[in-house]
Amino acid sequence: MDDEFAFIDSVTPTGTKQEGLVVGIGDDAAMYQATEGFNQVICVDTMVEGIHFRKDTLTPYQIGRKVLAINLSDIAAMGAIPRYFVVSIAVPSTWNEEELQEIYRGMNELAERYNVDLIGGDTVSTNSALVLTITTTGEVEQGKMLLRSVAKPGDIVFLTGEVGGSAAGLDLLNKRGLEGPYTEEEMTLVKIHQEPKPQIEAGRILAEIKERVALNDVSDGVASEANELATASQVTIEIDAQCLPGQLTTSYKTREQALEWALFGGEDFQLIGTTSETAFPKLVQLFKEKGIRLTAIGKVYEGKPEVWLKDRNKKGKLDRKGYNHFQKR
Ligand SMILES: Nc1ncnc2c1ncn2[C@@H]1O[C@H](COP(=O)(O)OP(=O)(O)O)[C@@H](O)[C@H]1O
Ligand SMILES: Cc1ncc(C[n+]2csc(CCOP(=O)(O)OP(=O)(O)O)c2C)c(N)n1
Ligand SMILES: [Mg+2]
Ligand SMILES: [Mg+2]
Ligand SMILES: [Mg+2]
Structure with missing residues (x-):
């Protein structure tokens, strides 16, 4: 890449979607x-x-796509409608212009799908690794936001989609790289890791129903996110391992490994939450209509902010062990 300004011009969207936009790319802010x-x-x-x-x-296209997806996942976890995003990119000399364009192509494709506008950013060089940061904004009707702190004893703990697939996909990629070869079954897991789908529609369903819903997204694994809900709400959560909807059936892994990935793997970007026993059947119906999988995986109890895992006749405390950036590897 030899011209920062030409690069910025090339990634500036020609049209924007949000009615509320007053000034997009091109001014100081x-x-x-x-x-x-x-x-x-x-x-x-x-x-x-x-x-x-x-x-x-990840391919450059998938890098751009994924960083926006994980931002949208946090917007979904608040029950909000995504609106705008800004991008900061620090580029080392080992990345060429074509790869950068691919990063933006991945970002733009997802932006198009979820109706969000790129309205600014920052481009710098670096002498180490590529760093890509996205800030996304969204809006949620006053009073409808979905917080981690409103779970109550008696609630059902639910989960959208399936968990553990991303860590399984990463395990495959670590062994065989982008080119594989992969069976169709394995490719499904690889794709879950590479192209996660933010649960915006699910977040909106949960925001729009007039029920109390506590919510979090699964970036660091079910164990970590359930602990965040328990701490924020000051309740005890019990999860039933038998109910965890994972990609448990693929031939290349054991049940123990699949469970480990579901609990501690992370990057599934599904939503985990709680709601009352009376509201839960309504959720099941609404999600069924939209074709989104929703599973009850546990219950909320009065007690210390802890998470317990029940597996057949065994029960043990589930610590907040997930992906931790400051842990020595
Ligand atoms: N370096 C930081 N400075 C200020 N706030 C931070 C920083 N890192 C994380 N946070 C805040 O801490 C909370 C938890 O962050 P994080 O674990 O990254 O959440 P998530 O898994 O939803 O992305 C969020 O409110 C986030 O904004
Ligand atoms: C090459 C590679 N090694 C390891 C991982 C696994 N990994 C990296 S970050 C992460 C957790 C999620 O990222 P984080 O920055 O903690 O997201 P947040 O909690 O802020 O949403 C995981 C499971 C990966 N995706 N790629
Ligand atoms: Mg989150
Ligand atoms: Mg974060
Ligand atoms: Mg994290």
Whole structure:
């Protein structure tokens, strides 16, 4: 890449979707009009080469796509409608212009799908790894936001989709790289890791029903996220291992390994939450209509902020062991 400004021009969208946008790319800062009656939501996530991806685990297209997906996942976990995003990219000399364009192609494809506008960013060089940061904003109707702190004893713990697939996919990629070869079954897991789907529709269903819902997204594994819910709500959560919807059936892994990945693997970007026993059947019906899998995986009890795992006749405390950036590897 030899010209920063030409690069910025090349990634500037030609049209924008949100009505509230006042100033997009091109001035000192972007500017937008908030929608009346909505709370503003904002989150940021970073992906670092060597930590969140390598050139042999994600293609440049998938890197761009995934960093926006994980941001949208946090917007979904608040029950919000995503609106705008800004991108910061630190580029080492080992990455060429074509790869950068591919990163933006992946980002833009997902942006199109979820109706979000790229409204700014920052481009810098670095002498180490590629670092990609996205900040996304969203809006949720006042009073409808989905917090981690509202779980109550008696609630059902639920989960959208399936968990453990991303860690399984990464395990395969670590062994065989982008080119594989992979069976169809294995490729499904690899794709879950490479192209996670943010649960925006699920988040909106949960925000729109008039029921109390506590919610979190699964970036660091079910064990970690359930502990975050328990701590924020000051309740005890019990999860039934037998109920965890994972990709348990593929021929290449054991049940123990699949359970380990579901609990501690992370990057599934599904939603984990709780709601009352009376509200839960309504959720099941709404999710069925939209074709989104929703599973009851446990219950909430009065007690210390802890998570317990029940597996057949055994029961043990489930510590907040998931992906931890400051843990020695
Ligand atoms: N370096 C930081 N400075 C300030 N706040 C942070 C920092 N890192 C994380 N947070 C905040 O801590 C909370 C938990 O962050 P994180 O574990 O990354 O959440 P998530 O898994 O939802 O992305 C969030 O509210 C996030 O904004
Ligand atoms: C090359 C590579 N090694 C390891 C991982 C596994 N990994 C990296 S970060 C992470 C957890 C999620 O990322 P984090 O930055 O903690 O997201 P957040 O909790 O902020 O949403 C996992 C499971 C990976 N995706 N790629
Ligand atoms: Mg985060
Ligand atoms: Mg989150
Ligand atoms: Mg994390």
